[in-house]
Amino acid sequence: MIKDKYTIKDIAQMAGVSKGTVDRVLHKRGKVSKSAFEKVDKILKEIDYRPNPIARNLKKNKTYSIHVLLPDPHKDPYWIPANEGVLEAANQFTPFGILIRKYFYDPTDKSSFLIQSEEAILSQPDVLLMAPIFESESQVILGKCCRTKIPVVLFNNHMNTFKEQIFIGQDLKQSGRVAASLMGKIIGENDEIAIIHINKEPHMQSKENGFVEFFKEKPDRNHIMVSKTFNSADKIGFNQEVSQFIKSHPRINAFFVTNSKAYMLVEAFESLEKKDGIIIGYDLLKPNIKYLEQGAIKFLIHQKLKRQAFLSVNYLAEHFLFGKPLPSQELLPIDIITTENAHYYL
């Protein structure tokens, strides 16, 4: 009897036992006599039995809840793609009994983060998916989840202290290196470089580290590099800061912006009537793409927030539904964007 799909019934028949016994052998539960075990085990070794995931899931008939905690996309457009990714995956998996609930918090307000996260874990979801942008506060939440046995999946950025969590995102340091390798290809041998942090968040330092490291490894490259942080809340203040900076560093003409706000630097340059300047930045925000097309930004690195969010939900859903193993960490490719390939990533 050679088939390409065996069922428990088939195995039972072949081993000369009932399907109940086969079930007991497969799941190592209940009492099975030595002889019966051997009969079934022999058959199992001969054939490649893989249970039908569809039937299994139908029987289980459980709805799984995924609670997603992320910054309100209305407050910061950076998070719009994350929301879209979650939505898309949710749409795909709700018919299968995957229940996704979103909790938005204000990315400028730590207390709102705490309130929303409390809410999110209150009803004991099967898993919490979150972007941990506030370090110490996220720590608190992770501790709570640990105690209440709610598994956590992180995306966008890492939490180094909790190694056991699952992470879906990019290697930030490596993305700094990618930026550096691009910069290295398009600037002159003696050009000076500025690393610009706009409204700096802790994880942005990794990008600078990678960027600097890349050039340190190249003995033939000795660019002067300056790291600068701009923290003005408003545009006028920001432009003033930029103006002062370029006055005090007249020879710098290459700029690496470590987050999605490269467009702000371009706009500051425009208002200062600064025409040259090679800029590399992050993310496919509308103004960034506009300046990429105009040539003011040379390259963008795509952090693929949408894909991060989508993949996270996707992995979890397929894990719950069909028992697929979860990766402990998935580092997404670091995509390089130029005018000509930008539209494929939108």
Add this chain to the structure above:
Amino acid sequence: MIKDKYTIKDIAQMAGVSKGTVDRVLHKRGKVSKSAFEKVDKILKEIDYRPNPIARNLKKNKTYSIHVLLPDPHKDPYWIPANEGVLEAANQFTPFGILIRKYFYDPTDKSSFLIQSEEAILSQPDVLLMAPIFESESQVILGKCCRTKIPVVLFNNHMNTFKEQIFIGQDLKQSGRVAASLMGKIIGENDEIAIIHINKEPHMQSKENGFVEFFKEKPDRNHIMVSKTFNSADKIGFNQEVSQFIKSHPRINAFFVTNSKAYMLVEAFESLEKKDGIIIGYDLLKPNIKYLEQGAIKFLIHQKLKRQAFLSVNYLAEHFLFGKPLPSQELLPIDIITTENAHYYL
């Protein structure tokens, strides 16, 4: 009665009819009285009923066969990723009753292609997935599939004549433009460029067209461009051809290789002790990556053959199993590869 998952039984109960009647309304089959129809229809409009795809599939309990026709990866390593992609997807979907059978042909032998394709469609698979590298021969096969009502999905390259087929791959012309935009960023204003076709296949012309088009659109760029095809079967002949070419075009120092064989050009340069030369090519073959790391190749464009193959099978499987709609065409992003981000794509 507000739930988040409704079953046919639920609807039947709510409408005060039997599940048979609900089934008839849902599928518009059999006879249903006006009053019964309205009762059920009212409920259906109130709730968002989506049939459980798992239960539906379990009932159908059909095995679907996907026959894959692709060049033997032992004969040309370019096709290894395609094979891997198919394998990976097959592995994922066999437990669901998706049966994948592969047919390898010799990419240098048209008759072997015809023999294998005959074989592939002989047993009436549910779909044929193929990379149509021989144009007129593929035409014949597509015609046969059309007559025997076997749907066809193409990947790697297009067949312009059969618009109704599904295509998963890249826009080749646009990838030429991407190469051009990269080239434009790293070469000098007056540098001369060669477009190199190694063992030219028809579809490689699209890449050249895109490349040339990009520079034509830039009025401030007036690079002299030469298109050259090398067709030697062996390495010695090839190196001679290259030697002659660079002697007769001493001022050309930028090279766009339109397929995965950029490493051959690098090796020819090495044997000729030519040290300069900016090369942009395609695909993450091992020798290509080696020369990318050594700096001899500046950029590679990733055609993502593995992903093409994987996605094709994936789309088909999810279509068969869960009724997801098939895209008529999916153009994958054109990934730019440099030393620092190469390993993520392997």
Add this chain to the structure above:
DNA sequence: TTATTTAATGTGCTCGTACACATTTATGCA
């Protein structure tokens, strides 16, 4: 009115797995 056709609706089984429950067989002890 009653028999007969047709329309309308309900019932019950299938798919493969998981698990509760029922039944049979073996073992221990008086």
Add this chain to the structure above:
DNA sequence: TGCATAAATGTGTACGAGCACATTAAATAA
């Protein structure tokens, strides 16, 4: 040997959709 208990095995049902078949209600003909 009888009887209680435990061990081993078999049986039956649910999950949700889909479809064949059975049943009932309505319409028509005799």
